[in-house]
Amino acid sequence: MKALVYHGANNKSWDEKPKPQIQQPTDAVIKITRTTICGTDLHILKGDVPEVKVGTTLGHEGVGIIEEVGTAVTSFKKGDRVIISCITSCGKCVYCKRSMFSHCENGGWILGHLVDGTQAEYVRIPFADNSLHHIPAESDEEALVMLSDILPTGFECGVLNGKVAPGSTVAIVGAGPIGLAALLTAQFYTPSEIIMIDPDDNRLEIAKQFGATIIINNNKENAVDIINKHTNNRGVDTAIEAVGIPATFELCQYIIGPGGTIANVGVHGKSVTLHLENLWAKNITIKTGLVDTFTTPLLLKTIKSKKLDASKLITHRFKLNDILNAYDTFENAEKEKALKVILINE
Numbered sequence: 001m002k003a004l005v006y007h008g009a010n011n012k013s014w015d016e017k018p019k020p021q022i023q024q025p026t027d028a029v030i031k032i033t034r035t036t037i038c039g040t041d042l043h044i045l046k047g048d049v050p051e052v053k054v055g056t057t058l059g060h061e062g063v064g065i066i067e068e069v070g071t072a073v074t075s076f077k078k079g080d081r082v083i084i085s086c087i088t089s090c091g092k093c094v095y096c097k098r099s100m101f102s103h104c105e106n107g108g109w110i111l112g113h114l115v116d117g118t119q120a121e122y123v124r125i126p127f128a129d130n131s132l133h134h135i136p137a138e139s140d141e142e143a144l145v146m147l148s149d150i151l152p153t154g155f156e157c158g159v160l161n162g163k164v165a166p167g168s169t170v171a172i173v174g175a176g177p178i179g180l181a182a183l184l185t186a187q188f189y190t191p192s193e194i195i196m197i198d199p200d201d202n203r204l205e206i207a208k209q210f211g212a213t214i215i216i217n218n219n220k221e222n223a224v225d226i227i228n229k230h231t232n233n234r235g236v237d238t239a240i241e242a243v244g245i246p247a248t249f250e251l252c253q254y255i256i257g258p259g260g261t262i263a264n265v266g267v268h269g270k271s272v273t274l275h276l277e278n279l280w281a282k283n284i285t286i287k288t289g290l291v292d293t294f295t296t297p298l299l300l301k302t303i304k305s306k307k308l309d310a311s312k313l314i315t316h317r318f319k320l321n322d323i324l325n326a327y328d329t330f331e332n333a334e335k336e337k338a339l340k341v342i343l344i345n346e
Helices: 039-046 141-147 150-160 177-189 201-210 223-230 246-255 296-304 320-331
Strands: 002-006 012-016 028-036 062-069 081-084 122-125 132-134 169-173 193-197 214-216 236-241 256-264 285-287 314-319 340-344
Touching: 002 320, 012 320, 028 081, 028 141, 062 122, 062 141, 081 141, 132 296, 141 150, 141 296, 141 314, 141 340, 150 177, 150 256, 150 296, 169 177, 169 246, 177 193, 177 201, 193 201, 193 223, 201 214, 214 223, 223 246, 236 246, 246 256, 314 320, 320 340
Parallel strands: 169 193, 169 236, 193 214, 236 256, 256 285, 314 340
Antiparallel strands: 002 012, 028 062, 028 122, 028 340, 062 081, 081 132
16 A cells, blocks of 8 residues: 655655554554645654654544454444544543543554554554544545544644633634634634634634634734733633744733633644743643543534534645645645645545
8 A cells, every 4th residue: 555654854755555454353444535634744744753753654634434343343344434533542541531542551642653644545543442433424524534633632622621611712823724623613612702813814814714703913913912902901811822833832821811721732842931930820721732532522413413614624635645745735834825635545
């Protein structure tokens, strides 16, 4: 089969690799029909995630058709169409029993990280019963790719960790796909204001279409001054960091109000400065963590009932074997006006 293989920082290629096989009775092998590229993949390619070994197939999102299941798999069978969770869960360890699936002692975020991932024609999924979801009949499979990672990540790490509440004020720093996923799901809780901050005018306009009440281009405007003016110098109740660089985390510290919560979603590869000299007396909560994907079934229901339109996040489509061009597009998102790209394998 063919796969997108990591060869070290800034080095990847579309290579021939052996088709994955069942290794444990709890495994399933999936033929990928749709997958995508994540900002985390770009962090890996920058060298920000040193645990990724040379030779690893990248990718942790996708939908597909079950090709084969191990003897211990009971909830799925050959031919089932499934959503692949970015988080692998054994369902039995101490962390899984606390619904902290990202810290599963036997899994967690391993796809495209510690084991071969989904940017390939086939992928092996460990602990299939706990790490796959059935696709309802007549569903938009492209939209459901967003349930692998981006929507539960924006919702859990941004909205839920950020304690978004009715009538609250929310600022999202970063209008990329994850920031927009947080924007879409924050509206479940009817905050009074959702402020989107980003240096890309195109993404800000999309954010406005998606429900942002205020947009700020922080290359052209002083985001701190605007938010202070708009909130009578109180700051926001929730600041969601959705980029993963020191400057955006620092900005969240400047705009958060007393009693507020900073929810970090971005993948950080460099140290950041914690301004405790400003925050120590403000009753601030800082929440970090990987997505656990415990909200995937809930989000699937909202998509099925058309309360949430995940397809709005998709801007580009490529054949899977054209993945290198897809990466070029995704890496130049501002120029290409790209959000999520869909890679099709049929």
